[in-house]
Amino acid sequence: MDPLHAAFFACLGAASLCWLLGAATREYSWVDRVWSILPPAYVAWFAAQAPACDARLTVMTILAALWGARLTFNFARKGGYAPGGEDYRWVELRRRLPPPLFAVFALVFIAFIQNGLLLLLALPAYVAASPTAAPWGALDTLATLVFLMLLAGETIADQQQWRFHEAKRARGSAYGPKFLTQGLFRYSRHPNFFCEVSMWWTFYAFAVASGAGLVNVAIVGPVLLTLLFHGSTKFTEQLTRTKYPNYADYQRTTSRLVPWFPRR
Template sequence: MGHAAGSASALAQFNAMGLGGWVLVDLALNWGGWALAAALKTERFYDLVGSLSFVTLTIGSLALAGPITARKLLVSCMVGLWAGRLGSYLVARVHKVGKDSRFDEVKHQPAMFLFYWTMQALWVFITLTPVLLINTATVAKPLRWFDAPGVCLWASGLMLEAVADWQKDQWRAKPQNKGEQQGEGGRFITTGLWGISRHPNYLGEMMLWWGVFFTCVAGFSKPQHLASVASPLFVMLLLRYVSGVPILERQADQRWGSEAEYQAYKASTPVLVPDLSRLFKSDPSL
C-alpha cells in the first residue's frame, strides 16, 4: 500500500512539472548516450538514441498524463510511425557505412561531442512540443473534419521523405554511381523526385512536422500553446539554413562544382519546392 501511494505521489509530482519533466527525461537519455558514446569514441548509436528519445517522450506523455483520447492517440501514432521509419533507416545506413562523417573529429573531443548530443536533445524537445502539449492536456477536444488536412499533410510528407530515401538508396546501389568511400554516391542523383527537387527528403520532413502541428492546433487548451508553432519553424530553419541543405550543397559544390552537368542540374532544379509547371511542358528543358 505504501509503495503504491509513493508511486502515485511521485507520478503526481512529475506531472505537476509539466513539460519541464520531459525536458529532464530528454536530457537524461541523450546525456546518457553521450557518456557511453564518448567512452567508446563512437557515433554509431547517435541517431538511434535520437529516435528513441522521440518515442520515449511520446509514449511516456501519452501513458502518464491522464486518459487517452483519440487526438492524443492519433498524434502519438504520427510521431511513432515517423520515428520508426526514419530511425531504422538512419541506423541501418550508419551500420552499413560504418561511420557518420559528421563526427569524425568531434567524437574524440568529449566536450564538443556533448554539445552535439545536447543539440539533439534540444531538437527532440522543440520538435515534439505540440504533441507533448496535447498528451499532457487535461482538457480533451474531439477530432473534427478540419483535422484532416493536417493528417494529409503529414502523410504526404512522410511518403515523400520515404520515397526520396528509397530512390537515393537504389541509385547508390548501382556500381557506376558509387564513390570512393563505401556508401557514398559517386555521382549526383537526378532521377525520380531528385529530378524536380535537390532535397526532396528534407521537403518531406518539413511537410510532415507542419502536418503534426496542424493536427494538434484544434486540441490546444490555451492560446499560448500556439507558440509551439516553433516546432515546424525550427525544423524548417534547421534543415534549410543550418544542418541540412547548406552542408549537402557545400559538399556537392566541392565534388561536382566544376562540372557543367552539375551546374546545369543545379540551375534547373529548385532546392526544395518543385516547379510542378515544368511537368506539363512538352519540352522538359523549358
C-alpha cells in the first residue's frame, strides 16, 4: 500500500474516534488533544517508508517531533488533557448554535476536517520522500534555521502568556492588566499564532527544496492552516472584546499577527 493511502486510513480512524469520543462525552476537544501528536507521527511514517535514509527526511522528522513535544507540553500544563479541559470556543459555539447544527459542525469540521488538516500538514514529508528528490541544498538549510527560530519565538510567546495568566490567577481581580500587551505581545496580538502558521509554511519549503516545484500538492496544508487561524483568531478576538471592551484599544495600536512596531 502507498504510504499516503495508509496514512489516509489512519486519519479516517482518528477522525472517527475523535467524533465518537466527543459525542459520548459531550466534550469536543479530542482533536485538540491529538493536534500535536499526529503530524509528527505522519512525518515519521513517511520518512520510514522512504527507499533509503535521507538527510532531509531525518531533519523534517526531528523538527516535527520538536514542534510536537513543545506544543504537547504547553497544552498539558494548561489542563488540555484533563477532564473538562475543553476549548472555550467550542463551548461558546455550542451555546450559540442549535443542537442539530452543532452536531453537524462537530462531525464535519471539528472531527473530520481538522484531522484531515493534520495529515495535510505532514504532506511535505511525503513529497520529499520521492525517489527522485533532489539532494540536501541551501533551501533545506535555510528552512531548518527559520523553523528553529520560529519554534523559539513560539516558545517564548507561550511562556510569556503562561506567566501572565499564572500571575492573573494568583492575584484575581486585584491584578491590573486583563490581557497581555507586553513582551512579544507588544508587537503582535498573537505572536504565537504567527510563529505557528509560519512554521508550517517553512516546513512546506522542504517539499520545494526536494524538487517538487514552487507550487506543489503539499501547499494545501499551510494554506488551509492559514485560513483556519484567520477565522479562529477573528472569533477569539470577538470573545475577548466582549469580555474586555478596552481590548479595542489594543487592536487599534498592535498588529494582529505579523509582528510590527506599535501604532500610537
